[in-house]
Amino acid sequence: MKSLENVLKEAFQESKSVSRRMLAAEAFHWVCRITALCSVLVLGVLLYTVLSKGLGHLSWSFLTSSPHPDPERAGIWPALMGTFWTCAACGVLTLPIGIGTAIFLEELRPKNRMMRWLHALVQLNIANLAGVPSVVYGIVGMAAFVSMFGLMERSDKEQQSKHSIFEVGSRYFDQFLTVNDAVLMVPVVFHSSADTVPQDGLAAIDLNGNRVIMKVIKKGQSIPASDAEKAVSVRWTETPGRVHKQTWYHFAVPFGRSVLAGSLTLMLVILPVVIISSQEAFRSVPPSLREAALGMGATSWQAVWNVTLPAAVPGIMTGSILAMSRAIGEAAPIMMISGVVFITRAPSNLMSVFTVLSLQIYDWAGRHDAGFHAISSAAIIVLLFLLLFFNSIAIVIRQKFSLP
Amino acid sequence: MASIILDQSNPARAYPPRSLRVLYFREWLVKFLLACCGFLSLLVTGSIVYVLVNETLVFFAKPGVSFTDFMTSTEWTPSLGNEVHYGIGALVSGTVLVSVIAMAIALPIGLITAIYLSEYAPNRIRAVLKPLLEILAGIPTVVYGFFALTVITPSLKFLHPEFNVYNGMSAGIAVGILCLPIVTSLAEDALRAVPRALREGALGLGSTKLDVTLKVVLPAALSGIISAFLLAISRAVGETMIVALASGSQPHLTIDPREATQTMTGWMVQMGSGDTSQFDARYYSMYAVACVLFAMTFLLTLIGNWVRKQFREAYE
Numbered sequence: 001m002k003s004l005e006n007v008l009k010e011a012f013q014e015s016k017s018v019s020r021r022m023l024a025a026e027a028f029h030w031v032c033r034i035t036a037l038c039s040v041l042v043l044g045v046l047l048y049t050v051l052s053k054g055l056g057h058l059s060w061s062f063l064t065s066s067p068h069p070d071p072e073r074a075g076i077w078p079a080l081m082g083t084f085w086t087c088a089a090c091g092v093l094t095l096p097i098g099i100g101t102a103i104f105l106e107e108l109r110p111k112n113r114m115m116r117w118l119h120a121l122v123q124l125n126i127a128n129l130a131g132v133p134s135v136v137y138g139i140v141g142m143a144a145f146v147s148m149f150g151l152m153e154r155s156d157k158e159q160q161s162k163h164s165i166f167e168v169g170s171r172y173f174d175q176f177l178t179v180n181d182a183v184l185m186v187p188v189v190f191h192s193s194a195d196t197v198p199q200d201g202l203a204a205i206d207l208n209g210n211r212v213i214m215k216v217i218k219k220g221q222s223i224p225a226s227d228a229e230k231a232v233s234v235r236w237t238e239t240p241g242r243v244h245k246q247t248w249y250h251f252a253v254p255f256g257r258s259v260l261a262g263s264l265t266l267m268l269v270i271l272p273v274v275i276i277s278s279q280e281a282f283r284s285v286p287p288s289l290r291e292a293a294l295g296m297g298a299t300s301w302q303a304v305w306n307v308t309l310p311a312a313v314p315g316i317m318t319g320s321i322l323a324m325s326r327a328i329g330e331a332a333p334i335m336m337i338s339g340v341v342f343i344t345r346a347p348s349n350l351m352s353v354f355t356v357l358s359l360q361i362y363d364w365a366g367r368h369d370a371g372f373h374a375i376s377s378a379a380i381i382v383l384l385f386l387l388l389f390f391n392s393i394a395i396v397i398r399q400k401f402s403l404p
Numbered sequence: 405m406a407s408i409i410l411d412q413s414n415p416a417r418a419y420p421p422r423s424l425r426v427l428y429f430r431e432w433l434v435k436f437l438l439a440c441c442g443f444l445s446l447l448v449t450g451s452i453v454y455v456l457v458n459e460t461l462v463f464f465a466k467p468g469v470s471f472t473d474f475m476t477s478t479e480w481t482p483s484l485g486n487e488v489h490y491g492i493g494a495l496v497s498g499t500v501l502v503s504v505i506a507m508a509i510a511l512p513i514g515l516i517t518a519i520y521l522s523e524y525a526p527n528r529i530r531a532v533l534k535p536l537l538e539i540l541a542g543i544p545t546v547v548y549g550f551f552a553l554t555v556i557t558p559s560l561k562f563l564h565p566e567f568n569v570y571n572g573m574s575a576g577i578a579v580g581i582l583c584l585p586i587v588t589s590l591a592e593d594a595l596r597a598v599p600r601a602l603r604e605g606a607l608g609l610g611s612t613k614l615d616v617t618l619k620v621v622l623p624a625a626l627s628g629i630i631s632a633f634l635l636a637i638s639r640a641v642g643e644t645m646i647v648a649l650a651s652g653s654q655p656h657l658t659i660d661p662r663e664a665t666q667t668m669t670g671w672m673v674q675m676g677s678g679d680t681s682q683f684d685a686r687y688y689s690m691y692a693v694a695c696v697l698f699a700m701t702f703l704l705t706l707i708g709n710w711v712r713k714q715f716r717e718a719y720e
Contacts, residue, residue, distance in 0.1 A: 025614035032520035035513050036533060039588075042581055043540050049555050050547070100441030108435060122442045124709075125449050131635070131705035133642025135669050136452065136694050139676060143455040268448055275445070299427065301434045322542075329544025332644035332669070336676040358546045358645075365550040366649055373554055380547050387542055 050384070054377030062378060066344040067360065071371035076379050079360035081346035082259070083328060083386075086356055089263035090270070090327050095320060097267075098274030099309075101126070102316075105275075106282040107290075107304045130272035138336030141265030146337060148254035169250035169349070173205070174240030176214070179223050180230040183207050184214060185243070195242075198234045206231065250349040260350040262337045269333055270323040277319020281312040314401035321394040325387045331358035357383050456698060459691035466685035474692065480655035480671075482686045490689055492696055494655040498572065498665040502647055503640040505576025505661060506583055510636055513580075514587025515629065521588070522595035523617050541585035549649030552578035557650065566662050570652025573661035578646045583636040590635060594628025595621055627715035631708040638704040642697065644669040668693045 065075030105123055110116050143149060173185035174196040184204040186196050196202070202214040215233045217223060224233055255261040285308050293303035334356050340363050347354045357379060364376035464471055468488050477491025517537075521530055557574040560567045567573065598621050606616045622629070652664025653674055666674075675690040 021612050021615070025612035028614045028617075029524055032516055032524050035516040036520045036525070036529075038513055039517060039540060039584055040533070040536055042584075043536055045555065046543070046547075046551050049551065053554070097441050097444060100438050101445060104438040104442040108438060118439075118442070122445055125445050127709065128702060128705050129445060129449060131638050131701050131708075132452065133638075133644065133669065133697060133701055135642065135644040135672050135676075136456075136698050136701075139672065139690060139694050140452050140455045142676070143459065144451055149455075271445070271448070299431050301431050325542060329542075329546070331544065331546045332648075332673060335673060340677045358544055361550065362546050362645060362649065365546070365553060373550075376550060377554075380550060383544060383547070387544070391542065 050377045057378035079357045082354035083357045086263045090266040094267045102278035135332040137268045138333030145261035167252040169247040258351045266327045273323040278316045281315025285311045325390040456695045463688035478657040495668045498667040501572045502576045506579035506640045509580030510583035517588045518591035537585045546645040548578045549646040552650035570664040572665045575651035590632030594625040598624045631712045634708040638701045648673045
C-alpha cells in the first residue's frame with residue numbers, strides 16, 4: 001500500500017507532466033502550422049518571381065516569332081508548335097495502349113496458371129517502369145527510335161547526312177541557278193542519288209511550279225537575249241544543291257531526331273502513369289455492374305466495352321490528362337532525342353526536327369544574359385498556363401461525369 | 405452461357421451457330437490484342453535492359469576504359485588528354501550530395517505537412533492546402549531549375565558569399581521542393597488509412613493529440629511513410645533538369661555543398677544534348693552511367709515494394 005503522502009506526490013508530479021505534455025502538444029500544433037505554411041510560401045515566391053520577371057515580355061509577337069540571338073526579338077512559336085505536335089502524337093499513341101493494358105490487367109482475369117503468372121509479371125513490371133528516371137527513357141528512346149538500334153550508324157559516318165531505309169511523302173530536287181539568278185529544280189529519285197549534270201532538254205520546275213525544259217549554255221556560247229529564255233538557261237559549269245520538299249504525311253525509317261521519335265519516347269515516360277491511373281478507374285467501377293452484364297450472357301469483352309469502359313471513362317480521362325500534362329513539362333527525354341538546337345520553323349510533319357517549350361526554357365534559363373532569363377520566365381508563364389488549362393479540363397471532367 | 409444454346413444431344417447443333425463463332429473469334433482476337441498491350445510493357449523493360457547493357461559493353465571495350473577504374477576511381481576526367489579517368493564515384497558523390505540535401509528538406513517538411521493535413525488541419529485549410537500542393541507537384545522540373553538558378557542561388561550567395569554560381573546546395577533545395585508534394589501526398593494517404601478507432605482508443609486513455617500522432621498513428625502508418633520516402637529518394641536520384649541547370653558541370657568527389665558538382669543525370673544530359681561525337685568513349689560513358697542510375701532506382705523501387713508488403717498493418 002502506498003502511503004497517502006506518496007499518492008499525493010505522484011498526483012502532483014503527474015499534473016506537472018500533464019501540463020508539460022499539453023504544452024508539447026500545443027507546440028507541435030504550431031510547428032505543423034508553420035511547416036505547412038512553408039510550402040505555400042515557396043509556391044508564392046516561385047509564382048511571384050516568374051510573373052514579375054516574365055509578364056512584361058509576354059506579347060503576341062513573343063508567341064508568334066522564332067528564337068533569335070537577341071532576346072528582345074526572340075519568340076516561342078516553333079517550341080510551342082513542337083509541344084503541340086509531340087504531345088498530340090504522344091496522346092494518340094499512348095491512350096489505346098495504356099487503356100488496353102489496364103483492361104488486360106483489371107478486367108480479363110485469366111484462369112490458367114501460365115497466364116496468371118504473366119499477369120503478375122506485367123503488374124510488377126509496370127510498378128517498376130513507373131520508377132525509372134525519365135532521362136533513362138530518353139537515352140533508350142535515342143537508341144530505339146532515333147537510330148533504330150544502329151540502322152543509321154552506317155550513314156552517320158559519312159558526313160552526317162540522314163539516310164533513310166524507307167521513305168514516303170518526300171521529293172528531292174537538284175537546284176540550279178539560271179543566268180538571271182532564278183532557280184530551276186530538277187527532280188531526283190533518292191536523297192542519295194548522284195548530282196544531276198546539266199543537260200539540254202532536262203525536265204525541270206521553276207519557282208512558280210511551272211514545268212519547263214532546261215537549256216544549257218555551253219562553253220563559248222552567248223547568253224540568250226530574251227527573259228523567257230534566260231529563265232531556263234543554266235551555265236554548263238553550274239553545280240546543283242540538293243533540296244527536298246515534304247508533304248504533311250512525310251514518313252521515314254529510321255525516325256531520326258524527329259517529332260515521332262520524341263513522342264514515342266514521351267509515350268514510354270507516361271505509359272506507366274496512364275496504365276496505373278486507368279487501372280484505378282476500372283477498379284472503382286462497382287462490381288455489380290460488371291456482374292449484371294456477365295449474368296445476362298455478355299462475354300467478358302462485351303461487358304468491358306458496353307458497361308465497364310463507359311463507366312470508367314471519367315477516371316481514365318482525368319488520369320490521362322494529368323499524364324499528358326506531365327508530358328508537356330517533361331524536358332530531359334526530349335533533350336536526349338532532339339538536343340538543344342536552334343530551330344526557327346514549326347514542325348510540318350512527324351519527321352520534322354523540333355524543339356519543345358520546356359527545352360526552350362532550359363536553353364534560355366541556362367544563359368548568363370538577364371534578358372534571356374526574362375524571356376525564359378515569359379515562356380514559363382505560357383507553359384504554366386497550358387498546364388493550368390489541361391488541369392482544369394481534368395477537373396471539369398471529374399466534376400461532370402463522376403459516378404454518383 | 406453458351407451451353408444453353410449448344411445442344412450436345414443433337415449432332416447438327418454440336419457446333420455453335422455462325423454468329424456465335426464470329427463472336428468467339430472476336431473475343432479471342434480482342435483478348436489477344438489486349439495481351440499484346442500488356443506484353444508491350446515487358447518489351448519496354450526488355451529494350452531498356454538490352455540498350456543499357458549493350459552500349460555499356462561497347463563503352464568498356466573502348467581503349468583507355470576499364471571496369472576497375474570505373475568502379476574504384478574517384479575521378480571523372482574524360483576530357484583531360486593523358487589523365488583520363490572514368491570513376492563513377494565522382495558522379496555518384498554529386499548525386500548523393502544533392503539527394504541528401506533534398507531529402508533533408510523534403511522528408512521532415514513533407515511528413516509534418518502530411519501529419520498536419522491528416523490530423524490537425526480543419527477542413528477549410530485542407531481545401532486550400534491540398535490543391536496548392538497539387539499545383540506544386542504539377543510544376544515542370546525545368547521551372548524549378550530556373551527557380552534554383554534565379555532565386556535560390558542568389559539568396560544563398562547573399563547569405564554566404566562563398567557559394568559558387570553553380571552549387572550543389574541550390575540544386576538540392578530545388579529538388580527538395582520538388583519532392584515535397586510527393587512525400588506529403590503519399591504520407592498523408594498512409595496516415596489517413598489508419599482507422600479512427602485507434603485514435604479514439606488512445607485519446608480515450610488520456611493521450612494528448614501529440615501522443616496519438618507520434619505513438620499510435622505514425623507507427624501504424626510506418627510502412628506507407630517509408631515507401632513514400634523511398635519513392636521521393638528515387639525521384640531525387642533521377643531528377644535531371646534542376647541539376648543540369650543549377651549544379652554545374654564539374655564532377656568531383658566532394659561533400660562541400662558550396663562548390664559546383666555534377667550528378668549522374670547531369671552528365672547524361674551534357675552528353676546527350678551537346679555535340680560530342682557519337683563514337684567517342686565519352687559519349688558511350690553515358691550509357692554506363694545510365695546503367696548505374698537504372699540499377700539504383702530499380703533497387704529503391706524493389707525495396708519500397710518489399711517494405712510495403714512486409715510491414716503493412718492490415719486493420720480489417
